[in-house]
Amino acid sequence: MKARRDVYQAIADPTRRAIINMIAAQPHNVNAIAANFDVTRQAISLHIQILADCGLINVKQQGRDRVCEARLDQLGEISVWVDQYRQHWENKLDNLEKYVVNLKNERNGKQSK
Amino acid sequence: MKARRDVYQAIADPTRRAIINMIAAQPHNVNAIAANFDVTRQAISLHIQILADCGLINVKQQGRDRVCEARLDQLGEISVWVDQYRQHWENKLDNLEKYVVNLKNERNGKQSK
């Protein structure tokens, strides 16, 4: 039943993207998240389960709370997939390698080395 | 009924991603695309319609053929969305880079240069 959904499907739902957006800024427990939507806690709970299933969020028990925090490295898969078509909407594409390297250097420049 | 699906949903389906991949390399008509999948032409036709609906592909009539070509600038939306969370997985950028380099080599190896 729980056909392990992939990341593409996980982010296909706007509510789930909103959840990601919420906890990416800061971890929240299930109820706190649900409070921000019009649907039931149960509905949100299910979304959270789906997101957790494909590794986009991390849920840890803290007393009676289940705190959800973003763990979005799975998005890298999407990023790579999309980027391979970058040439279709940007001339800049050409090689992705440069793109990634630049990105990495940028990041490193901000922190170490 | 056919609530215009957004790009996120469009790429959520693996078959549709495969179609994109196919015509991104080169335009094809509907039958040619369908020939590459196990499902019926009708099923593929529907996928194509969905992709066309959200602007990911362009279909033009050529005689009795309907030639589909990729027009992926809509992917930019996804790219931007994903990129805003890049910090969540950037520490794995090295792996990503490796992945991309592989991807590139694979492609180049098969074609030119």
Add this chain to the structure above:
DNA sequence: TATAAATGCAAGCATTTGCTTGCGCAAGTA
């Protein structure tokens, strides 16, 4: 002009999805 090729349209159908309500249970709190 028949015949084949390339498609779209429509009806039917099994699943999957997204939600809801109802209930139970464990962890804090009065």
Add this chain to the structure above:
DNA sequence: TACTTGCGCAAGCAAATGCTTGCATTTATA
């Protein structure tokens, strides 16, 4: 020890999805 809070589990349901088969239509071709 009662009561409240945070949540999951499960059943039920309507709508959306992904496919299929059958039929009609337009454009090439022999």
